[in-house]
Amino acid sequence: MHRTLIQPVIRYGYVPFMLLGVNGAAVALAASGASKLWLVGLLLAAIGCSFAAERALPYEQEWNSPAGDGGRDVAHAGVNELLLLVSVGIIPLLAATVTVADLWPHSWPFVLQVLAAILIADLGITLTHYASHKVGVLWRFHAVHHSIKRFYGFNGLMKHPLHQTLEMSAGVAPLILIGLPLDVASALAVTVAVQLLLQHSNADYRIGALKYVLALNEGHRFHHLKWAGIGDVNFGLFTLTWDHLLGTFSYDPTRRFTSDQLGMAAKPNYPTAYLAQLAEPFRASGSCHTTGAPTDDEVLSAARD
Numbered sequence: 001m002h003r004t005l006i007q008p009v010i011r012y013g014y015v016p017f018m019l020l021g022v023n024g025a026a027v028a029l030a031a032s033g034a035s036k037l038w039l040v041g042l043l044l045a046a047i048g049c050s051f052a053a054e055r056a057l058p059y060e061q062e063w064n065s066p067a068g069d070g071g072r073d074v075a076h077a078g079v080n081e082l083l084l085l086v087s088v089g090i091i092p093l094l095a096a097t098v099t100v101a102d103l104w105p106h107s108w109p110f111v112l113q114v115l116a117a118i119l120i121a122d123l124g125i126t127l128t129h130y131a132s133h134k135v136g137v138l139w140r141f142h143a144v145h146h147s148i149k150r151f152y153g154f155n156g157l158m159k160h161p162l163h164q165t166l167e168m169s170a171g172v173a174p175l176i177l178i179g180l181p182l183d184v185a186s187a188l189a190v191t192v193a194v195q196l197l198l199q200h201s202n203a204d205y206r207i208g209a210l211k212y213v214l215a216l217n218e219g220h221r222f223h224h225l226k227w228a229g230i231g232d233v234n235f236g237l238f239t240l241t242w243d244h245l246l247g248t249f250s251y252d253p254t255r256r257f258t259s260d261q262l263g264m265a266a267k268p269n270y271p272t273a274y275l276a277q278l279a280e281p282f283r284a285s286g287s288c289h290t291t292g293a294p295t296d297d298e299v300l301s302a303a304r305d
């Protein structure tokens, strides 16, 4: 299809395709009790769509090209998604041992059960993310995710595995306590990965006024601004509900983002290799620095951009 024809399709169709199409397929597969391998295949297809959309309609052309980070990001994504798969696999064991009371609404339509799980998980994951910007020891691990210098879908899967485990545990623990079924957990795992791909996407898609409600890329770019304090906004994973309540919602329609505004001003020399990033939180240099606030020139420059 000609580029001028496909671009509007991606601009307005990419998010509905991923949120309703891919997530809908995950819900249908999980509800039917199909092999979990189908969900893995669906996730790989979603990653392929993420890259394709970014190439057809990039927000920033430069962010489509690896900057020495391609192999590392594949390693992060591979390890973290494998970990997610294992975590889902042990849910029946956890459910059998730690479920306090089976309060789960098993009689609800399956899609509503998944939506309920998303909304509850959104609270735990968002609050853990918020705490990770405020508590030094948590920031050490979350800093890996904030070391990015370009903003593209795969960044969403680029996290320290211990930090991902902590966030997911906080999101899923309340669900397991009330009897989260395995099939709902499987669908939830896919929706989390899809959300991370969308939230960090370099595709220049539009969602209209929904950007004030759903935690997608237009808002999440503000979260990756490199200056201490400035990026402490829009923590939500699925929705911005908690940001509106915490007073951390931020959006400026005129703002334009470039690579030199991303990352961590206080840690310009953060390690870039995979194993070095895994080790960094345990090193003295991985501690929280107090420097990194924007200079007056940078604030003025950012205001002009």
Ligand SMILES: [Zn+2]
Pocket: 129, 133, 142, 146, 223
């Ligand atoms: Zn963050």
